[in-house]
Amino acid sequence: MTTPILRARVRADILSKADRILRELGYPEPPLRLEDVRELLKLDRSFFTGETDGLLKTAFSRLKRAGKQLLKRPTLLGEAIKKFDLRALYLPDQKRILIDDSIP
Amino acid sequence: MMLGDDEWTPTASVHDKMEVEANFAGGALLFLGDRFITDCKDCAPSIATVQILKKRYGNTLTTTLWRMGFECRFFR
Numbered sequence: 702m703t704t705p706i707l708r709a710r711v712r713a714d715i716l717s718k719a720d721r722i723l724r725e726l727g728y729p730e731p732p733l734r735l736e737d738v739r740e741l742l743k744l745d746r747s748f749f750t751g752e753t754d755g756l757l758k759t760a761f762s763r764l765k766r767a768g769k770q771l772l773k774r775p776t777l778l779g780e781a782i783k784k785f786d787l788r789a790l791y792l793p794d795q796k797r798i799l800i801d802d803s804i805p
Numbered sequence: 806m807m808l809g810d811d812e813w814t815p816t817a818s819v820h821d822k823m824e825v826e827a828n829f830a831g832g833a834l835l836f837l838g839d840r841f842i843t844d845c846k847d848c849a850p851s852i853a854t855v856q857i858l859k860k861r862y863g864n865t866l867t868t869t870l871w872r873m874g875f876e877c878r879f880f881r
Contacts, residue, residue, distance in 0.1 A: 705822050719833035731837055732863030
């Protein structure tokens with residue numbers, strides 16, 4: 702039985718998909734946590750298995766994943782604000798800037 | 806067809822191709838793409854380096870050595 706050899710095009714395709722996953726994980730430090738990879742795939746599998754990943758598709762996928770995470774844990778946004786000590790938030794679509802009361 | 810196979814059961818050749826693709830993808834993920842190659846090039850070629858990178862990437866000695874030898878062309 703001979704082991705099949707991958708063609709260059711297939712290798713390139715697989716590498717681009719792996720790079721897509723690593724990019725969306727923020728190019729993490731080794732060792733890679735497979736739990737994070739599984740969570741990411743659960744949130745939007747079609748983006749990571751699709752053929753192309755243009756700017757618009759990437760942006761849409763990020764919004765979709767963020768939305769799903771917020772639905773799962775509604776307190777996530779509050780925790781992020783607390784953790785990063787955010788004092789101001791710019792909402793471009795509503796043309797508003799929200800500022801914490803503690804800032805003069 | 807073997808007993809228990811249905812129309813969705815892959816043939817042996819398709820199964821082998823899928824295995825190879827899965828192994829390749831697994832390697833690309835676990836060794837963080839080009840990151841491992843960069844780390845290899847930053848280190849001197851030795852067994853100690855293999856052991857350090859094995860620990861760093863959390864993979865086996867065999868897969869780390871294989872990757873260094875064939876993907877990084879480490880041992881010329």
